[in-house]
Amino acid sequence: MTRRFALSIATCLLLAACDAPERDPADARAADAANAPMMAAAGDTADQFPASSIDPQIFVDRVGASNSYEIDAARIALERTRSNAIRDFANRMIRDHGSAADKLEAAVKAHGNGVTFRPRLSAQDEADLAALREARDFDGLYLDQQRRAHEKALALLRGYANGKDSGALRSFAAEAAEMVEAHFDAVGELENGAREEAG
Template sequence: MIKLFSASLVLALSTTAVAQTPPPPPPPEAKSQAMPYVMAAGRSDLYEINSSQIALEKSQTPAIRKYAQMLIMHHQKTTTATMKAARRAKLDPTPPMLDPGATASINELQSAQQTDFDRLYIAQQIPAHQAALDLHTSYASGGDQPPLRTSAKAAAPVVKRHLDAAMKMQNGGTTNRM
């Protein structure tokens, strides 16, 4: 009887647990070297845009939908600003692309059950924005190209607001019901 109960509990926990795969942090050289910074910033923005588009499709929570809409708008702007700054720095970056880790995060959001989606989305947003904030603040203070340092300095407070909003939702708002 105890074995049956234990097996049932393990099964129940394993079926309700949802993995959370945050996108990987940028490489260390992105914190100081122009081209790695541009590629990492673009990849981060692209993840935020794509994950938030999925949130608009899957979430029924008004606060999550509003947050996702904000991320799409802001991260499109930061991508544009970074690309302009890269051109001023005489760089010719390719359009941003997701790496395998970010692709895995996106795939996890796409396959998430409706009941788990909001929690998973916010659980990915927090480490993604922590990594992006570290990237932008590091490059802003020690990057090798002045136009990109200026762009990174402008992006950092935007990313910080996104991080604060995600943490607030996780700690007391909409995602605790999930």
């Protein structure tokens, strides 16, 4: 399955969710909690293909965690990689995701309604960073993690951008989705370059 095809499937699923009736945020959180074990058992995660009506606080928490992971992973890359191309990419991640974090914080303030900016890494993010610190094939693992992380982030951002929120968070999501898509494409180019060198 190609990257573009996988992204197309994710986007179609998210757009189809736009017609779903809007749920009360409390009900949405309860449903997410109830469904999480089942989705994890199926090899999925509750935040991989979120509904476009996702609760704003959950959206902010997940995007905040994504930005934090990207910055921390890039800092590890700068310490461990010997590839100039990956080093350039890591510097780009620190710059772009640092800027995205600032824009998200501003969007949260504009949104109001009790939503707070409190970025924290998820347990999976922490595990991924630990794996990077110990990896023998650092570059391969870093690029694999980057591909998966950007694919998940893009699905999240596109889902929210196509949702019913018409305020600052939706504008942020639309803008950030373009950035993340560019990153996703850059990861693909790095992976292709690595395969050519290995071949």
